[in-house]
Amino acid sequence: MRPPTFRSPWLYTVVGVIVTVILLSPLYWVLSGSLMTQRELFSPHFSIWPHQFVFQNWANALVRLWPHFATSAIVSVCTSVLTLLVTAPAAYAIVWLKVRGRGAILSFMLTSQMLPAIVFVIP
Structure with a gap:
């Protein structure tokens, strides 16, 4: 029987943060899109943050x-x-x-x- 290996709690934290960001990104996208103008939302240039809150x-x-x-x-x-x-x-x-x-x-x-x-x- 092998002895248990030590796993860093930082690894779990990093993986948890990555999974949380991935799962919450659609919610952020919908909320930020609702605050953009229609022209900004459908423009070919990708923007993460609205330039003007509407x-x-x-x-x-x-x-x-x-x-x-x-x-x-x-x-x-x-x-x-x-x-x-x-x-x-x-x-x-x-x-x-x-x-x-x-x-x-x-x-x-x-x-x-x-x-x-x-x-x-x-x-």
Whole structure:
């Protein structure tokens, strides 16, 4: 049996930094591209940093998307409130009252949580 070889922690650090830079580079590219002018973004000359920061692109995108964000927030809040209004009394009844078939109900609920939702969609 060979003795364990000593590996430098600097090697792990360098490899980790390189992997992190590679993984985060698309995010940087998208964010820097969103702050460039259209002419600068599509020019044949490669630029890593925007020469001129343009926040109008973000303003245009947010103005168009704001109604959709608001609709999503309203639907999410209403769904959460309705779910709590229905499930809280049902949970109270199952736990504290002597409901017939209580074990079967709890077993079904546990089983439904263990399986992925797509299993219930398959006919």
